[in-house]
Amino acid sequence: MKPNLINAFLLMILSLMALGTTGISAQTLNRPTAADNPNLSGNSVWTAACGSAGFNEYYVNFTWLPTVAVDNEFILELSDANGMFTTATELSRVSDKNTDFDFEFNFALPENTRGDAYRFRVRSTKPAKTSPPSLPFEMYYIDFNTTINIRELGDTAPTPAKQVKLCGGGSTTLEVYNVPNAETYRYNWYRNTSPYTVSGYGPSIEVTEGGFYVVELDYGTTCSGSSNTQSLSMEVQIGTSVGLALNPPVKTVLCTGETVAPLEANMNYPDLFYTWFKDGNMVQGSTQGAYTYAIDTNDAQFSGDYTVRIQGDGICTETSNPVTITQAGMFSVSRDNPANMVLLPGQTTTLSVTSDSTPVSYQWYKDNLALNGETARTLVANSVGVYYAEVSLSGGSCPMATISSETTTLVYPNAFEFTIDYATDYTDCINTSIAMEISRINAVLSDGSKLDVTTDLKASFAYQWTKDGVNVGGATSNNISLINTGENGIYTLVGSLDGFNPVSNALPVRLLTNEMLAITSNATIICGTGDTATISTSTDLSGATFRWSKDGLEILDTSEVLTVSEPGTYQLTVEKNGCDLKSNQLVITPFDDSLIILNPQTEDILFPEGSSREVSVTGANSYQWFDENKVLLGDTDSVTLSLEGTYTIIATINDCQVSKTFTVSYQDTFGVPNVITANGDGFNDQWVLPNTYTKDPAIHVIIYNQKGEEVLNQFQYKNNWPEATMKFPKQNMVFYYTIKNAKQTLKKGTITVIR
Known part of the structure; x- marks a missing residue:
């Protein structure tokens, strides 16, 4: 039986034991885990998913506890690339596993899967439960796995150059040009094999330094290596400027429709390639010999900063300084009323436009036909249609210029449609208060189409809120606030305007009581x-x-x-x-007795005879200190001791008690001996250290002979060297010792053995 299945059954048994024989435990869904692919040889539990058209089959294991309905379904869902399930993707759904507590889901990666933090979860439908999310996984669908091609922006030759010469201090742009939907991918750019992130991770980068540049698709740490997308290198060399500039034009302030001489580069060579830009955006692609550019003054957007870039053999890529072209006689016209307005039967409405220049003249149009005599800034409209005004500016350096305002559409409604919504995020039995409001008013036209007139008519309607079909007293504005559970119910909003009485959609409100339960x-x-x-x-x-x-x-x-x-x-x-x-x-x-901490944290406490030592304790509510004769010494969190002996602290936490025992010894005052007489007379036969070095389990004692060989290596030395069975071939033999505490040497010296 699998370990996961064993765990599932153990949990089930424990749950049944807790309930006795009266029922079955509540359903438990465990987090899904990566599983091996039974269609591949060996154990193929995956740690990262690198799907493609050639292989896209993965498994996850799922365990759960009963019970579910016979028509329950288990659904395997995938998070977004950040591990969030707000817009979860369904990967698999099964309905025949309602008695199988341990099984595998089979799934394929969606083709838009690209990220390092995807998670899985499993939902059941009856009852509706959701498992904890899985651990995060690196998951990529490799839909592009061929070599990337890169070129200099503007190089549209069938075989773009693999070398760019860049003028010192200038810049150029390298771009990917053979990847479909290139902007949807993340890229890793490199310069001289080192990551190059100055311009980000998009399909193009701006470069200012020489070097060899390559790029690959970023399919994550694991999958990138198997995608084989790394491009060939593009060499960028740094050259010397050739002094590219735009010749000063005769005029830089132009009128609409004016015929002017084209802009011209000062380097007019037919074998070079020229790319023209306005405000940094390309307006004419790289073209051989195109060292001039004609400005179309009939284009309302012709004003801006113009530059030219040159490329070609023997020169470095260079972009000129800008020449600023402005539009003379510029003025603007703004519409003062909404784009869509409802005209109620028998009523009129006033339309108006505003210009920021003078002198101007006006001509109003309805359904593209001029309205006789309507030459003022405002128009009183009494019928449906599409209206706009032509505004003409006369005088100044340019001939008369005319601008048409934006249109206004007037319609008769057949009816009105109300939509109400919660003013803030709302969830049943979570919110303790909520406000509702009119969110949209549609005018329903004769053809069934709808026109949003919320802004125009929101203030014109009279309102009445209803709860469960009954008018709410005093609730006659376009919004309502609810703050207590006595207001729970189904709400609608009724409007009234010139015989129209729209009724909104219904919204339920079920507030949680605003009280504390402790x-x-x-x-x-x-x-x-x-x-x-x-x-x-x-x-x-x-x-x-x-x-x-x-x-x-x-x-x-x-x-x-x-x-x-x-x-x-x-x-x-x-x-x-x-x-x-x-x-x-x-x-x-x-209860955890490790919460009771003695200070110092040792079972053997040393201090010199004639002095004292404070011992303290933390972690409990009350304390009692006893000596070895069970005499109470104190009931605070510390005690001062001056006598040797065995002591006990009894600490109490609530009704729990823990007892800890420790000993107190006087610290030896003699030093480390350097001579012993191993003659068996029972006096000075062994090398005895002060208890400062023998009581502490962290003290490490090493003894070496004259050849540097270890003859003793012992923690918490037992004062037992040399043993009685040891033989010493010479009369006076010298040994060497080192006493350490971790990596610190506390003492070192010699021991002379006289026999």
Whole structure:
């Protein structure tokens, strides 16, 4: 049996044990995990998905606990590239696994999958549950896996050059030109094999430095290596400027429609390639010999900064300084009324335009026909149609110029349509207040089409809000605010204007009561088997529908005061007006004696005879210190000791107690001996160290002979060298010792053995 399946069955058994024989545990969906592909040899559990037209088959394992309805479906969903499920993608759906607690989903990567943080989750439909998300995965669908071609922007030759000479201090743009929908990909650019991110990760980069440039599609850390998209290199050399400039034009201030001489580069060579730009945007692609450019003054947008770039053999790529061309006699016309307006039967409306220049004249048009005598800035319209005004400017350096205003469409409505919406984000039983408002007013025309007239008529209607079909007293504006659960219901908005009485769509409101539900416990720590804690609330639960939960799962206990004997996170939910009001989460933890910390943190405490040492403790509510005769020494969080012996601290946390014992010894005052007489007379036969070095388990003692060979290597030295069985061939033998604490040498010296 698979480990995941074993875990699923264990969870199921534990849940059934908790419920006895009265029911089945609530459904649990576990996070999906990557699984091996049974159609591939060996164990092929994937860690990153690199799909393509040649291979796109993956599996994830999913385990769950009963129970679900017989017509339940399990749905495998994929997040977006950032791991968010706001717009989750369905990958697979199964309806025949409702008794299979451990199975695999098979899926293929969608062709738009590109990112490093995709996650999976599984949803069930009956009941509606969602699993925790999986760990993030790098996932890419490799839909382009051929060599990328790059060129200098503007080089449109069938075989673009692979070398660019750039004038010092100038710049040029390298671009990808054989990748469909190139802007939808992320790219890795390199200069001389090093990442080049100065201009970002798009399909083009601006370069100012010499070097060899290459690019590849960014398919992530794992998948990029298998896509084989890296381009051939483009060499950029730095050359010397040839002094490119635009010859000063005769005129730089031009009138609309004026015929003028073209702009001209000062380097007019027919074998060079010229690219023309206006305001940095290309207006004429790279063309051999095109060293002039004709400005079309009939184009309303002809004014701007013009530059030219040259390319060709023997010269470096260079862009000229700009020449600014402006438009004379420029003026603007603005429409003062909305683009779409409703004209009610028998009514008129006033249209108007405004110009920022004088003197100007006006001529109004309706349905493209001039209206006789309508030559003022305003027009009183009394029929439906499409209206605009021609505004003409006379005088100045240019002949008369004419600009048409934007159009205004007037229509008769057959009816009006109201749409209301929540003014802010709203979720049933989450919000404790909400405002609703008119969000759109449509005029419904005779052909069934609709015209948005919200801005025009919002202030013209009279309003009445209704709740469950009954008028709400005083609610006669275009919005309404609700702040308590007594206002829950179904709302509509009725309007009134000149015989039209539109009724809006209906919006339900179910607010959560704006009150606090708090639970407390007489203890937050359970000491051990048989210990309990009591959880209660000050809220009156009599007659209420409520439920207790532990670690997110409902407890089948209907007591108003809950007695618990297991650690966990507990919560109370009370139904209020059809909504679940949840309490704070109360964490009951098992007792952990590691919370009680002695300082110093050692079982053997040393200090010189005649002095004293303070010992303190943290982590409990109360303390008692005892000596080895069970005499109480104190009940605070510290005690000062001056005598050797064995001591005990008893610490209490709530009803839990922990006892810790430690010893106190006087620190030896003698030094490290350098002579011993290993003659077996029982006196000075062994090398004895002060307990400063023997009590601490971190102290490391090493003894070497005259050849540098270790004869003892011991932590927490036992004062047992040399052993009685050791033989010394010479009368006076010298040994060397080192005493260390971690990497620090505390002491070193010699030991002379006299036998």
